Amino acid sequence: MRARWTFGLLAVTAVRSAEASPLGTYGFSSRETALGGAVTADTTSASAVFYNPAGLALARRLELSIGYLRVNQRLLINGKDNHVDPVRGLNFGVVAPGVVARTPFAFGLGVHLPDERISRVRTLRQEIPRWELYDNRAQILFIAATLAVRPVPWLALGGGVAFLSSTRGEFGISGTANLKEPYDSQLRHRVDADLTTVRIPLLGIRIEPDERLSLGWTYRGESKLDLQLDADINGEVDPGIGNLRVPVRYGLSSKSFDAFHPRQVALGSSVRLSPSLRANVDFVWTQWSAYQSATSRSIAHLEVDLQGLPLAIPPDPKPTVVRDPGFQDRVTPRLGVEGVAVRKASFELSFRSGYVYEHSPVPPQTGPTNFVDSDRHTIAAGLGLLLRPGFSFFQGEVAIDLHGALMILPERTTRKSNPADFVGDYRQQGRQTNLGATLGTRF
Amino acid sequence: MLLLTAHAQASPQDIFGHGARTSALGATGAASALGPEAVWGNPALLSLGRERTFSLGVQGALMHLSAQGDGLPGALDGEPMRGTLIGALLPLPFSGALQHRIALGFSFFTPTNVVVRGRVLYPETPQFPLVTDRAQSVTVQAGFGFDLGKGIRLGAGLSALAAIAGTVIVATDTSGAVGTKVDDQLVATYAPLTGFTYDLSDSYRLGITYRGQLEARFAVRIEVYDLGSLTVPPFNIAGLAQFDPWQVQAEVARVRGPWKTAVGVTFKRWSSYPGAPEPTVLCPPEKPNCQALKPEPPGFHDTAVPRVGVERTVVDREGWGATARAGYFLEPSPTPEQRGTERIFDNTRHALTLGGGLELRGSIPLSLDLFAQGHWLAKRSHRILVDAGTGRTGKATAGGYLLAGGVVASVRF
Numbered sequence: 001m002r003a004r005w006t007f008g009l010l011a012v013t014a015v016r017s018a019e020a021s022p023l024g025t026y027g028f029s030s031r032e033t034a035l036g037g038a039v040t041a042d043t044t045s046a047s048a049v050f051y052n053p054a055g056l057a058l059a060r061r062l063e064l065s066i067g068y069l070r071v072n073q074r075l076l077i078n079g080k081d082n083h084v085d086p087v088r089g090l091n092f093g094v095v096a097p098g099v100v101a102r103t104p105f106a107f108g109l110g111v112h113l114p115d116e117r118i119s120r121v122r123t124l125r126q127e128i129p130r131w132e133l134y135d136n137r138a139q140i141l142f143i144a145a146t147l148a149v150r151p152v153p154w155l156a157l158g159g160g161v162a163f164l165s166s167t168r169g170e171f172g173i174s175g176t177a178n179l180k181e182p183y184d185s186q187l188r189h190r191v192d193a194d195l196t197t198v199r200i201p202l203l204g205i206r207i208e209p210d211e212r213l214s215l216g217w218t219y220r221g222e223s224k225l226d227l228q229l230d231a232d233i234n235g236e237v238d239p240g241i242g243n244l245r246v247p248v249r250y251g252l253s254s255k256s257f258d259a260f261h262p263r264q265v266a267l268g269s270s271v272r273l274s275p276s277l278r279a280n281v282d283f284v285w286t287q288w289s290a291y292q293s294a295t296s297r298s299i300a301h302l303e304v305d306l307q308g309l310p311l312a313i314p315p316d317p318k319p320t321v322v323r324d325p326g327f328q329d330r331v332t333p334r335l336g337v338e339g340v341a342v343r344k345a346s347f348e349l350s351f352r353s354g355y356v357y358e359h360s361p362v363p364p365q366t367g368p369t370n371f372v373d374s375d376r377h378t379i380a381a382g383l384g385l386l387l388r389p390g391f392s393f394f395q396g397e398v399a400i401d402l403h404g405a406l407m408i409l410p411e412r413t414t415r416k417s418n419p420a421d422f423v424g425d426y427r428q429q430g431r432q433t434n435l436g437a438t439l440g441t442r443f
Numbered sequence: 444m445l446l447l448t449a450h451a452q453a454s455p456q457d458i459f460g461h462g463a464r465t466s467a468l469g470a471t472g473a474a475s476a477l478g479p480e481a482v483w484g485n486p487a488l489l490s491l492g493r494e495r496t497f498s499l500g501v502q503g504a505l506m507h508l509s510a511q512g513d514g515l516p517g518a519l520d521g522e523p524m525r526g527t528l529i530g531a532l533l534p535l536p537f538s539g540a541l542q543h544r545i546a547l548g549f550s551f552f553t554p555t556n557v558v559v560r561g562r563v564l565y566p567e568t569p570q571f572p573l574v575t576d577r578a579q580s581v582t583v584q585a586g587f588g589f590d591l592g593k594g595i596r597l598g599a600g601l602s603a604l605a606a607i608a609g610t611v612i613v614a615t616d617t618s619g620a621v622g623t624k625v626d627d628q629l630v631a632t633y634a635p636l637t638g639f640t641y642d643l644s645d646s647y648r649l650g651i652t653y654r655g656q657l658e659a660r661f662a663v664r665i666e667v668y669d670l671g672s673l674t675v676p677p678f679n680i681a682g683l684a685q686f687d688p689w690q691v692q693a694e695v696a697r698v699r700g701p702w703k704t705a706v707g708v709t710f711k712r713w714s715s716y717p718g719a720p721e722p723t724v725l726c727p728p729e730k731p732n733c734q735a736l737k738p739e740p741p742g743f744h745d746t747a748v749p750r751v752g753v754e755r756t757v758v759d760r761e762g763w764g765a766t767a768r769a770g771y772f773l774e775p776s777p778t779p780e781q782r783g784t785e786r787i788f789d790n791t792r793h794a795l796t797l798g799g800g801l802e803l804r805g806s807i808p809l810s811l812d813l814f815a816q817g818h819w820l821a822k823r824s825h826r827i828l829v830d831a832g833t834g835r836t837g838k839a840t841a842g843g844y845l846l847a848g849g850v851v852a853s854v855r856f
Contacts, residue, residue, distance in 0.1 A: 062495070062533060064547075094549075096495050096533050098856025101807045105856055107497045107531055109549065113631070145529060145551070147497075163553070173678060173723055182676035184734040187723040188565070189680055300613070302670060314669055393539035443536045 022087050023050045023112055023142055024220075024264065025134070026071050027380075029091060030401035030438040033069075034382025035336030036354020038280040040268025041206060041216030042336075045440065046093020049110030049144045052204035052218045052268070053158025056106035057148035059097040061396060067091040067438030069112075075131045075409070075430035077372060084131050089114040091438065104150035108160070112142040126295035126322060127422060129370035132362065134432070144202060156206040161199045198223065214270040224260040224292060248304050263287040268334075276343070280336040288361035291327040293369075295320070323369050327361040338384075350384040352403075366417040372428045374412040380405035380434075399440040407432035454582055454602075454657070454687055455502075455524065455552060456483050458574065458774075460796075461582070462530070462550075463500060463812035463851040467798020468752025469770025471705035474640060474650030474696035475752070478853060479530025482548040482584045485638035485652040485692075486598025489532060489546040489588030494808070498530035500851030502552070507844055508571045508820070510788050513829045513837035519788075521575030526554040528851055544590040548600070552582035569786040573778070574820075574845060586636055594642030602634045604659040604685055614668040632659050634687065646699040650707075652692045656715065659685040676735075681721040688712040694750070703754040705770075713743040713777035743777040752796070762805050768814070770796040781825040781839065788841035790820035808855040818845035 027033030029047035040052045046065050048055035071087040090113045097106040146160025173189045200221040207215040268282035299319045306313065336354040355378065362373035382403035389398065409430040416425055460470030462480025472484025479498050481488040506521035534546040564570050586600020634657035640650040662681035694707025717740065724735035752770035771794065778789040798814035822842040829837040 062536060094531075094533065094547075096497070096531065096856075098495050100854055100856050105854075107495075109531070116630075173680075181733075182674055183724055183726055183730055185676055185724050186734070186736050187676075187678070188720070188736050188738075189678070189723045298613075317669070391539075393537045393541040395538055396536075 022069075022071075022089070022114075022140070024261070026069065026087060026434055027403070027405070028110065028112065028142075029065065029067055029093070030382055030403035030436050031338075031352065031384055031399075033405060033434065033436065034352035034354060034380050034384075034401070034403040035280060035338060036334045036356045036378060036380050038268060038282040038334035038336035038354060038356075039270075040204075040218050040266045040282045041214035042268070042270035042278065042280050044095070046095050046108055046110050048095075048148075048158070048204075049093065049108045049146050049160065049202070050142070050162075050220075052206060052216045052266075053108065053146035053160050053202055054148050054156040054204035054206035054216070056095055056097070056108040056146060056158055057104050057150035057156040058206070058208075059095045059106055061442040062097065063093070063095040063440055063442045065091070065093040065399075065438055065440035067401075067436060069434065069436035071432055071434045073131075073134060073430065073432045075134060075372075075428075075432075077129055077428050078426050082129075082131060084135055087114070088116070093440075104156075106148045108146045108148065108158075110142070110144050110146075114141065125320075126293060126369045129372050129423060129426070131373065131430070132325075132371040133373055146202060148204075154208045156208075158202075158204040158206075160202045162202055163199045212272040216266070216268040216270075218264075218266040218268075220264040220266075222261065222263040222287070222290065248302075260291055262290055276340040278338045280334075280338075282334040282336075284332045284334065285329065286332065286361070287329050288327040289329045291325055291361070293322055293325045293371075295322045297322050323367065325369065325371055326363045328363065330359050330361050332356060332358050346388050346390065348384075348386040350386070352380075352382040352384065354378070354380040354405075356380075360412070365414045368421070370414075370423055372414075374409040374428055374430065376407055376409050378405055378407045394443075397442040399438075399442065401438045401440070403434070403436050405432075405434040407434065454685070455504075455526070455554075456582055457687055458845075459502075459504065459816055459847050461552070462498075462528070463502075463798060463814045463849050464768070464800060465752070466816065466847075466849065467768035467770060467796050467812070467814035468705060468754060469750040469772045469794070469796050471694055471696070471707055471750045471752040471770065472650075473638070473652040473692040473694035473705075473707055474648045475694065475698060475703065475705040479532045479548050479550050481532075481588070481598075482530075482550045482586045482600055482636070483582075483654075485640060485650045486548065486586035486600045486636055487588045487596035487638035487640045488650070489548040489586060489598055490534075490544060490590040490596050491588070492532045492534045492546045492548075493543060494532075494855040495534065496530075496532040496853050496855050498528065498851050498853040500528040500812075500849055502526050502528055502847070502849030504845060504847035506571075506575055507846075508574070508788075508841075509843050510569045510571075510786070510839060510841045512825075512827065512839035515569055515786070515839055519569055519571060519843075521571065524554060524847075526552055528552050528849070530851075530853075544592075545587065547587045548585065550582065550584045554581065566785040566787060569788065571788050571841070571843070573776070573789045574792070574818075584636065588638075594648075596638075596640045598636075598638040600636040602636060602654070602657050602687075604632050604657060609663050611663060611665045612668070613666065632657065634658075634689075643695070646697055648696050648698050650692075650694045650696065654687065654690050654692075656689040656712070657685065657687040658683055662721075676724045679721060679723055679725045682719045683717065683721075684719070686716055686719075688715060701756040701759075703756075705750070705752045707750050709748040709750065711746045711748065711777070714745050716741060716743045716777075742779045744779070746775045746777050748772055748774050762803070764800075764802045764804070766800040766802075768796075768798040768800070772796075774818075776823070780823075781827050783828045784831055786827070786839075788823070788825075788839075790823045790841055790843075792818045792820055792845070794818045810853040810855075811850065812853070813850045814848060816845070816847040818847070820844060 028050045032039045032047045043051050044055045044059040073084040075082050075084050092111040094109040144162035148158035150156045178184045200223050203219040205217045264286050266284040270280045272278050297320050304313045334356045338352045340350050342349040358376040360373045360375050362371045385400045387398040411429040413427050460466035461483035465472035476484025476488050504524040508519045530550040532548050583603040588598035590596050634655035638652045642648050661684050665678040688711045690711045692709040696705035720738040722737050726733035750772040754768045758765040774792040776789040776791050796816045800812045802810045820843045825839040827839045829835045
């Protein structure tokens with residue numbers, strides 16, 4: 001039995017983009033992570049590309065940095081580990097300050113490169129329980145370039161673009177499919193696809209009313225991944241009975257979103273309590289209400305004119321109905337404290353600590369959906385060692401920063417309104433550990 | 444990143460050069476590139492940088508192509524290319540023995556609307572894959588240069604692209620609803636850039652640049668289940684989307700005086716190109732010799748591209764300076780003559796390049812560089828198979844021209 005197929009159209013459209021995650025979820029650079037990310041008004045390093053581009057204009061030296069981050073995740077449902085992928089990756093940064101037309105100016109570049117991939121897209125059916133905010137959303141590259149100026153001593157402005165890619169395309173397959181020996185099918189394909197540019201705006205303002213106080217404002221744009229697959233397959237089945245041909249047509253449409261990262265606005269302040277102690281407070285508004293489910297919306301249709309032949313053809317499956325996830329906006333407070341424990345001519349030793357409380361934006365999952373989440377408490381700490389080696393060839397500084405953070409997701413119970421729910425009631429809780437180091441050189 | 448092509452698609456810098464100055468100088472640069480564009484031209488020359496430089500520019504190209512003959516459409520114009528260029532040069536301010544010796548460079552070119560355009564068209568579809576879609580590709584490069592002294596400089600860096608690998612499974616669930624499960628990953632691919640320069644004298648410099656093979660593959664496996672008695676094999680929607688052959692560019696340049704010149708040649712290893720399409724059906728391990736279709740190798744051959752560029756300092760005053768530039772290069776086609784039903788056209792290109800530069804040296808240290816290029820595709824005839832059934836052949840003639848231009852503003856700080 002052989003079939004002759006003409007696959008009229010098989011289109012896949014995917015849009016990828018990068019924004020907050022994983023930097024917003026786990027932090028960018030060790031100093032900033034140890035401070036709980038409360039640095040909207042207190043960073044001039046390459047991490048300012050993400051936290052507040054305006055801060056670059058306050059940098060005084062050319063800075064190159066490299067760091068590594070590892071987050072282990074132990075996220076449980078009913079006491080069983082769901083084996084959510086760890087997050088591992090390198091961070092790179094460049095800050096190049098200077099003066100143009102007597103105005104302080106700086107260029108910054110920041111990159112987070114996951115170890116194993118640039119990004120990962122994984123869509124599941126909405127009934128399948130998944131840790132929606134911590135699964136594959138963090139498996140994505142972040143790369144951004146920003147500029148900053150300081151037109152007056154108390155004001156710095158910054159802006160830039162984070163970008164990755166998007167893909168839109170069309171696949172076509174034609175030839176002869178062999179139903180009896182599928183791998184002998186004489187098929188070939190064509191592709192017409194674009195990887196389109198996605199640019200996500202990053203904006204920042206930093207105000208320095210006096211030497212002890214800094215204020216900051218940051219805007220980070222929304223991004224998401226669209227994935228669309230359309231197939232229209234036309235062909236004939238040759239059942240091996242004379243010249244009899246059985247027309248077949250198969251259509252499929254599937255559309256989904258993934259890797260959604262919401263729009264964010266951060267307001268922050270940094271107060272120098274003494275020459276050796278600084279305290280930071282940030283509030284970050286996140287528009288989770290715009291969240292779109294990663295579940296695919298699928299429709300399939302199969303037409304076969306059997307002509308009395310004994311072929312088993314299934315009825316059309318029901319289309320997928322995707323429910324509104326109903327996430328809610330949230331405001332996240334972030335606190336950070338940094339103190340200088342030892343200050344010598346050749347080195348400084350600093351300690352840092354931070355705390356973050358993130359209220360879960362996911363509503364109670366009483367219906368058929370199972371977006372698993374819980375509130376999250378982050379307790380962070382770190383050390384910073386600043387060396388001034390005074391070599392003949394190098395008069396700058398070397399900064400070695402370490403961080404560790406423990407993120408606790410307290411137990412939350414999901415109770416289904418339908419006693420016959422396929423998944424049923426469950427308990428979720430978890431813990432994440434975040435360790436990393438950053439090495440920076442300031443010339 | 445999903446990168447797709449019918450035949451080899453290389454990067455725009457491989458067609459036009461990289462940066463406004465070297466693009467105006469016949470896409471030379473192995474011995475003469477300056478500023479951030481040296482990342483591509485020759486990373487060793489980054490070490491010549493003394494000031495931090497940030498560049499921002501735009502670049503575009505128009506493509507008027509034609510294929511005349513039996514069953515051919517005539518005009519086959521490619522989509523215009525537009526993009527932005529971002530570059531940075533960062534000399535590391537060491538002191539003592541390392542002063543003025545090490546510099547970093549970064550360079551990004553992103554087409555306005557696409558990161559990469561890729562097409563795998565059926566070979567019988569008339570197309571100019573080497574000069575249309577290949578121009579629509581992102582460029583990400585980083586490198587460093589080290590001045591060893593005694594006129595010797597070394598440099599290294601990398602170019603990066605991305606490839607996709609994934610699976611799409613279509614099936615019905617226990618409730619009878621259809622669902623698609625998608626799991627795909629974007630992975631980075633890299634190619635090395637290395638360079639060497641040697642000052643033959645105060646005025647002349649030798650430069651050699653090696654650029655590694657850069658390729659990006661896409662592979663999406665599509666599985667469709669629950670079709671009853673109908674079964675279809677997994678579809679391997681795969682191919683090689685982006686391909687730059689490894690290449691060596693050698694050049695001698697006069698680098699001092701009001702007249703500066705560069706003469707060189709670039710060898711491109713096109714014969715290593717394996718072909719873009721991959722089998723739509725892959726043979727399983729238990730049946731390694733299945734009868735699924737396998738694409739024919741493309742039969743490309745190596746090429747050598749001669750280049751020449753001339754730069755004349757027109758104005759050299761305390762507050763500003765101006766230069767005029769011109770160049771030429773000859774890009775032979777690596778594709779074989781089309782003798783069957785294939786309609787994959789490519790021609791040898793003669794490229795004439797022009798440009799100029801304006802440099803302000805006052806309180807606003809700004810530079811402005813412009814370039815324009817005209818590529819004439821020498822007419823090429825093919826004896827193509829018009830009717831496979833009767834064996835009737837016909838004559839096909841391909842030709843056309845490309846126009847490109849751009850402007851880059853650089854600030855030193």
